[in-house]
Amino acid sequence: MSARKSVNGLPAKALVIAHRGASALRPEHTLAAYAKAIADGADYIEPDLVMTGDGVLVARHEVELSGSTDVAEHPGFAARRRVKEVDGVSVSGWFCDDFSFAELRRLRCREPMPDLRSRAHDGL
Incomplete structure (x- = not known):
């Protein structure tokens, strides 16, 4: 620096x-x-970085995908929903390490905290 x-x-x-x-x-x-x-x-x-199932590092804050992506809207991924322990807490959802990088690229991001943050980006 x-x-x-x-x-x-x-x-x-x-x-x-x-x-x-x-x-x-x-x-x-x-x-x-x-x-x-x-x-x-x-x-x-x-x-923040997490790893995909095929070993690619991706920038994500959470390992669970449904809060910040449209994963739940992809019928082909429905069977991947599961319960996993994250930091000592049981979490239900879809997890980054259950997907390949190519599969993650099919998802679209969304604002995980719309009530707290600007919605100015909607439609971008």
Whole structure:
């Protein structure tokens, strides 16, 4: 990291780290969220990573897919729904490690917290 100028020992400019991209404006961990964060001047992008069943790392916050994708709308994936223990809690849903990277690419992202975040990205 390059040295940043300081004033009285404090950074002259705040360092902006876009965790999950511009997740207040675009669905988190999407190319659109990362592009928006970069366009808005983020110094760094900080993704979370999980692994697919075929060993590909993908940027996702949760291993369960139904909260942030349209996986439930794909009849061909219905049989993959299961209960799994995540961080000591039983969770019912579809899990990233049960899918190949190619299968995940068929899903569409959606805003996981629509009541808390902007819906400005709807239709993008």
